[in-house]
Amino acid sequence: MAINAVRNILILDVLKLSCDMRITPSQSFLDRNAIIESVSNILNSASLEIVIVAPYIKLSEHFSNLLKNANDRGIEITIVYREDRLHKNEKQRLMSFENLTLLCHPDIHAKCYFNEYEMVITSMNLYDYSEKYNREMGVLVANQEFAGDTYRLALKEVREIVQTARLEKRSAKVSSNGFRPQLLQPEHEKLFASCVLINRLFDNKKFEVIDNTHKGEIRCKNYYEKIDVVLEPDFSKSIDVVTGEFSLHRVALDFRWDESKLERIHDLFFTPMMEYQYTNYKIYWDYHKSNLTIYRDKRGQPKWDTATCEQTLRLFKNGIEQVIADIRKVEMRLR
Structure with a gap:
């Protein structure tokens, strides 16, 4: 009985410590609705930069407004899409954002959305049809010391994608300082x-x-x-x-x-x-x-x-x- 009592006390202490430290899960599974919510949070909570890798882009009104708000706040936005898979009207809309840099890549199929704090790796494109109808899955990864290597290794893969992509549009900051997103630098x-x-x-x-x-x-x-x-x-x-x-x-x-x-x-x-x-x-x-x-x-x-x-x-x-x-x-x- 004494051993069990000590064990229970230790468990309670650990749980209390976790609460005191406000430890949040470093990785979480996402269904379609949770993906939409998490990507929205990434666009809303960014302090410096947002990076989006999505082969197919057709912005819903919801995500179009979130990107515009981020752009108006001075957040640097980098988007990589798949070559020849962006409608002319959609491209013109993205070209109108002053703080957005646009790249294209012929071979990407990955979908990834992140800022300084967290990342969503998912099956979902930034596409209005996907938001409404597709069965999608994803994982939310926090950029935390105890999150392991997932965030860092995903960043490494995105760096390689960006390195081999073709730059189509520069943001105002990139035009003056060169393409050096802090998020993508080792x-x-x-x-x-x-x-x-x-x-x-x-x-x-x-x-x-x-x-x-x-x-x-x-x-x-x-x-x-x-x-x-x-x-x-x-x-x-x-x-x-x-x-x-x-x-x-x-x-x-x-x-x-x-x-x-x-x-x-x-x-x-x-x-x-x-x-x-x-x-x-x-x-x-x-x-x-x-x-x-x-x-x-x-x-x-x-x-x-x-x-x-x-x-x-x-x-x-x-x-x-x-x-x-x-x-x-x-x-x-x-x-």
């Missing part, structure tokens, strides 16, 4: 413009995008001898691929001394009291093999949250220099 490529901004502020230090994960990282190798610096963007917030501006909450120092020396440096340098040693920053280095992390400390610098990207980088640059200077003093004593 995460690590979004960091290239950020590197330009960072390197302008860090003088002789050269940061590079390292594609060692599906998101990538921004690293300066040998910032000082045997010390790499890694900037860790907050990928939950958008990265401006034109200006390079991004949100930065922490940086890491990656030491490349041999293990025995690194262990001695760690023991001489870091104590729990060191966490708040630096004004504006907190540091954490729990184990000599791990990276030393520098965090924003709002107690010392309450304006962190209102600082621009450039101001944030300058603040972190000062923190990096302070911590590395103290680490190097310890290392010099061990020579």
Whole structure:
């Protein structure tokens, strides 16, 4: 009885935690009505971009109004349709949207609708007859860390479709900046413009995008001898691929001394009291093999949250220099 009671308590705790975290299903099955509702939500809730892959397009009044509303809100819309499968009147309607880029592909049969938050992969075309009569199925996929690889892999497939498509119409933004939809860029490529901004502020230090994960990282190798610096963007917030501006909450120092020396440096340098040693920053280095992390400390610098990207980088640059200077003093004593 005691074991069952403990088990029930644990189950209740897990359920409560799930509710507190507002965890939503990462994938859901959709019938025709649910597909229409989910695609409508995608068009309505987009903050930056919408991408539609649909071979056959004949807009109902409902979806025509939703696309127009998105266009009027300044949302970038990218549509890929099947070559020679778009009626002249339908094409003219799409051509009238200022913020819409239109591409065609001879071989697509896939149907996919998504924004920054979620994606519908389905059998349904953007076609009024399909909305009313066809038996359709689909899956709603959330763009969440715990959603697995489905969203990311689907994005990869859409990128390849777009890469091999023919561009027929450019939006105003694409006409001025080139075709660079943020949604279709691999995460690590979004960091290239950020590197330009960072390197302008860090003088002789050269940061590079390292594609060692599906998101990538921004690293300066040998910032000082045997010390790499890694900037860790907050990928939950958008990265401006034109200006390079991004949100930065922490940086890491990656030491490349041999293990025995690194262990001695760690023991001489870091104590729990060191966490708040630096004004504006907190540091954490729990184990000599791990990276030393520098965090924003709002107690010392309450304006962190209102600082621009450039101001944030300058603040972190000062923190990096302070911590590395103290680490190097310890290392010099061990020579």
